[in-house]
Structures are given as C-alpha cells and as structure tokens.
Amino acid sequence: MSTLHPHTLAIRAGRQISEFNEHSPALYLTSSFLTESADEAMRLFSGELSGNTYSRFTNPTVSMFQDRLAALEGGERAIATASGMAAIHALIFSLLKAGDHIVASQSLFGATLQMFSNLLPKFGIEVSFVPLTDLSAWQAAVKDNTKLFFVETPSNPLTDIADLAGLAAIAHQHGAWLAVDNCFCSPALQRPIEHGADFVVHSATKFLDGHGRVLGGAVVGPDALIEQIYLYVRTAGPTLSAFNAWVLLSGLETLFVRVEKQAANALALAQWLETHPMISRVYYPGLASHPQHELAMRQQSAGGAIVSFEVKGGRDAAWRVVDNVSLISRTGNLGDVKSTITHPATTTHGRLTPEARAKAGIGEGLLRISVGLEHVNDLIQDLTHSLAVEA
Incomplete structure (x- = not known):
C-alpha cells in the first residue's frame, strides 16, 4: 500500500474484509465482541493477543478509518477520537504532565485557545503564545520544561502560514515535539509529517467528512507515542463511534x-x-x-x-x-x-x-x-x- 498514490490510498488503504467479502467497509455496530474462552478473553484484555474486545477501544470500523488516515498523512499510526477538540485534549493529557510547558501559536481556533488559556493551567501545564510566523519568537519562548509546539496552518481564520520545517528544527533542537492541526488543508493538500512535524491533529468533522454529517477527530504520529495516546483514550473514553468512523471512511474516498x-x-x-x-x-x-x-x-x-x-x-x-x-x-x-x-x-x-x-x-x-x-x-x-x- 505504501507505494500507491495518495488518491488511491484514500479509497483502498486500511480495508478489512470479513468472511462475507463485502466491497464497501463494514459497519460494526456492537458494543462488545465475543471470545472463544476465558483464556482468550484474558489474553485479549491483557494485550497479549490483538483483537476486538470492547468498542470503546477496539472496533474494526474505527480501525479502518485510523489506518487509512495514517496512510494518507504518512504517519506510522493514528488514533481516532470523538471530535477534533477531543483529539487535542488526548494528545496533551496523555503525553504532558503538570510542570510541562507548551509554546503555541496565538492564531488558533477559538476552542483551542480556550483550552490552552483556561483549562490547561488548572492542571499545571503552562502555555506561552507567540506569533505564528515569527520563528525568533518561538525560539525565545522555549524553556527548559518545553515539551510541545502546537500550531495550525493555515490558521483559523486569517490563513497565516507556519514554516513547518523551521518550527520542527527549533522544537527538536530543544527536545520538544511539533504538533500541527491540519484541519484547513487535510492530507489532500498538505502532509506536515513530511516537513518535520511529529504529530498531525484533525477535526475530522471538517474536510475529512466533507458533508457536515458527523463529528470526529484524530491524532497521527509515531507508533510508540500514539500507543500512549491510545491508552489514555481507552481509559478516558473520548473515542470515535463506529458509525461516525464508517461515515468518515466514505468521506475519505472523495477527499x-x-x-x-x-x-x-x-x-x-x-x-x-x-x-x-x-x-x-x-x-x-x-x-x-x-x-x-x-x-x-x-x-x-x-x-x-x-x-x-x-x-x-x-x-x-x-x-x-x-x-x-x-x-x-x-x-x-x-x-x-x-x-x-x-x-x-x-x-x-x-x-x-x-x-x-x-x-x-x-x-x-x-x-x-x-x-x-x-x-x-x-x-x-x-x-x-x-x-x-x-x-
């Protein structure tokens, strides 16, 4: 699949075909999945076996959406969430802790600014806001406890453009990650990981669906770090429903x-x-x-x-x-x-x-x-x- 063009990946990547040989992605509307034995259940829940157990954290339809989006963004793995804001929340609360610091663009979606300004400080996470396009301001804002750079490009609503390679270089120089909200472009127009970003965040509600039908979100990034986000989402529960994933899969096909x-x-x-x-x-x-x-x-x-x-x-x-x-x-x-x-x-x-x-x-x-x-x-x-x- 990795050698295929993105236009093809949007239609073919991540497909799981069941015993019924369906052509269109199947919708698995079930809260849980059966096991053959108590031993199999134990090994599934412990992670010794891979498979589906409970749709809060394992569902084939959601997995297909995650795999397809990861392929489109050129990332190792994706985790889907109930909304774009849930994706940002999961990224931060799974990888950062009290005492950590974020450098963020001052040109962000209103709800993101609200989260960074009012919610994160309650949990001891400090945020410094800087002009999106001023690389020297990003460099000057870095502290010893800086763990994350967060941008959206183009920005909402003024369409300012971040220098992704420049920001990635500064972030990595200081041992921080760069996360990019790619909502405005989608992987159809921009793939931030190719320019040095560590994470790509999506409100799948927007262009990935493209028809104003459902809410959804996702984070794409390295497998080991997405595993940490997955464990957080599994426990906290801001997961994408199987139905919404099924709708989003059809959205990706025409992206x-x-x-x-x-x-x-x-x-x-x-x-x-x-x-x-x-x-x-x-x-x-x-x-x-x-x-x-x-x-x-x-x-x-x-x-x-x-x-x-x-x-x-x-x-x-x-x-x-x-x-x-x-x-x-x-x-x-x-x-x-x-x-x-x-x-x-x-x-x-x-x-x-x-x-x-x-x-x-x-x-x-x-x-x-x-x-x-x-x-x-x-x-x-x-x-x-x-x-x-x-x-």
Whole structure:
C-alpha cells in the first residue's frame, strides 16, 4: 500500500474484509465482541493477543478509518477520537504532565485557545503564545520544561502560514515535539509529517467528512507515542463511534476530488473579492498578495478552501453580508461541500476577550467563507447581492 498514490490510498488503504467479502467497509455496530474462552478473553484484555474486545477501544470500523488516515498523512499510526477538540485534549493529557510547558501559536481556533488559556493551567501545564510566523519568537519562548509546539496552518481564520520545517528544527533542537492541526488543508493538500512535524491533529468533522454529517477527530504520529495516546483514550473514553468512523471512511474516498475542486473555487472567489470596492483585505494563501504565499505553495499543493476577508464598515456591514446571502449557508462549520459563511468575532472566536481577539487579528469586519462545490459564479452572484445591500 505504501507505494500507491495518495488518491488511491484514500479509497483502498486500511480495508478489512470479513468472511462475507463485502466491497464497501463494514459497519460494526456492537458494543462488545465475543471470545472463544476465558483464556482468550484474558489474553485479549491483557494485550497479549490483538483483537476486538470492547468498542470503546477496539472496533474494526474505527480501525479502518485510523489506518487509512495514517496512510494518507504518512504517519506510522493514528488514533481516532470523538471530535477534533477531543483529539487535542488526548494528545496533551496523555503525553504532558503538570510542570510541562507548551509554546503555541496565538492564531488558533477559538476552542483551542480556550483550552490552552483556561483549562490547561488548572492542571499545571503552562502555555506561552507567540506569533505564528515569527520563528525568533518561538525560539525565545522555549524553556527548559518545553515539551510541545502546537500550531495550525493555515490558521483559523486569517490563513497565516507556519514554516513547518523551521518550527520542527527549533522544537527538536530543544527536545520538544511539533504538533500541527491540519484541519484547513487535510492530507489532500498538505502532509506536515513530511516537513518535520511529529504529530498531525484533525477535526475530522471538517474536510475529512466533507458533508457536515458527523463529528470526529484524530491524532497521527509515531507508533510508540500514539500507543500512549491510545491508552489514555481507552481509559478516558473520548473515542470515535463506529458509525461516525464508517461515515468518515466514505468521506475519505472523495477527499481529493472534493478538496482540489474546492481550492480552485476558493482561488477564483478570492481573486474576485480582491477587486470588490467594499472589501479592504482578502486573506487567502493562494493569492500572490498573501504575505506567506511562497511558503504556502512550498508546503501545500493548493491554497485551500478557506477565504477570509475584511468588509469596510465593521460589524454592521459584515453582519449585513451574512444576513443577506441566499445561497451560502450561515453556520460556523467548515469543510462542507456546501459553502458556509460566519462572522468569527461573534461566533467561532466569540468567547475570547476583545483583547485576545485583537491580538489574534480578528476584527469586527472580518468574515470567513468555507468554499464548497457550487459553481463559483453562483457564489460570486450571491456575494455581489449581499455586499450591495445598504444600511
């Protein structure tokens, strides 16, 4: 399987075929699995034998999803979780302890910032936030107890790009790991492990599913370290359900054709937005005007499907755009085949303090669109109308 192209791995990797010779991945909706004897049960539960015992930590459908995603990311192993936030939680709480230190980008998803700012300090884990693109700031933030660098690239919602090779070099110089949230690109456009990352984190809810159907998350990384995360997930229980894994497997099968087309649509939409008189700035890595455009094109095969932009007139003008779209969906989710629009300052990043939002560069006029598979001219027509509505 390792010699196959990623487009093929997305469809064929990780398959387990039962005695019934099913063509599509089987859905194992069961809480537990039978054993032939008490001795076999003992050896399964002790780990002496490999096999399925209880679906909180062993289920064939979940295993297929994990194996396929690991193959796509070029990692040794993956562990699936109930959501993207559960994946971040499992990564940190399984590998770090009280007294450890994290260096994190200040440009993160709102819930991730909440976890790092408010939850981790309660358990004695210190976090320092630095600008995503400033390697010298990352170097300066390292302490003797630094164990983890955490970034998302492109960032949410401003699509800043991290220098993955540069961050990996700094982290490894100090004996720390680099974890990359690859939600915005997915392995269809970016494989962080190839650039030196130790872990890749996913909200599978987004592009991996691609249809807004189910929640899921995953961590991909070295087998020995994923084993530690697996043991934590097995005990704490933030596991992915078999049904959600089954849905996500079908999502992976169409990942490349979806994301590649969505990225093409996003580039066309971003280019149009740059010409609109109501827009003061467009944030999209595929544009030559993006400050990290060249870096993005070295790390990614395309700019991705997320376009953010500043509407002149602040919150009132931005809300008018949101309220007056008729085709684009008003929701905070992203990665769907249906285009979505949201106002980050009052939704995805609404729980942050005004100071934290300002530090992250999230203004009142900022809107984020996750571009889907509609015809791009229809998206442009929808935004043309909504941008023309006057107060």
